[in-house]
């Protein structure tokens with residue numbers, strides 16, 4: 057049986073970097089963000105349902121008009137809940153399907169909102185990438201050029217650092233590690249996971 061290992065962490069914690077190091081070790085990775093984009097890719101039937109609900113401007117040349125949609129759901133909880141109720145089951149189904157194709161000792165499910173969206177229902181163990189909040193804001197804003205205020209708003213919408221750590225089976229503390237050290241930590245963890 058292939059074990060399913062969740063990989064999560066707050067914005068800018070280093071999840072994607074960790075995930076890349078696992079991939080380099082030939083570990084299979086299912087990325088919830090990528091699946092979330094695939095289910096609304098051009099031609100997907102759900103786009104017609106979204107169009108019936110939000111109107112024709114939600115599509116441009118058959119592609120989702122993300123800024124328009126973001127604006128629609130930004131301050132309107134009912135619209136956001138509607139959209140989630142349509143998309144989450146589709147995302148969940150595709151994640152389950154993609155995970156079921158894995159054949160190795162374990163597969164990673166990389167999801168920024170693993171706990172928030174109950175995707176940990178699918179996992180056997182969870183890895184949390186933890187980071188000091190000051191460094192987190194610095195790294196996240198340096199990478200995306202997003203304002204500190206916006207980064208803090210995103211952090212406040214995610215579960216708290218303490219809650220996330222409580223739910224972790226394995227923790228990677230990404231504060232004082234060079235990228236090389238981080239890679240070594242992943243190599244060690246991979247050995248631990250293969251031995252489970």
Ligand code: ATP
Nearest residue numbers: 066067068069070071072073195199233234235238
């Ligand atoms: P998001 O949730 O926003 O996608 P993330 O958790 O996937 O973020 P990464 O993109 O992996 O985080 O890392 C954020 C930034 O911090 C990147 O620019 C990455 O190169 C850098 N970074 C991550 N870990 C380290 C480290 N140990 N030393 C130096 N820089 C690092």
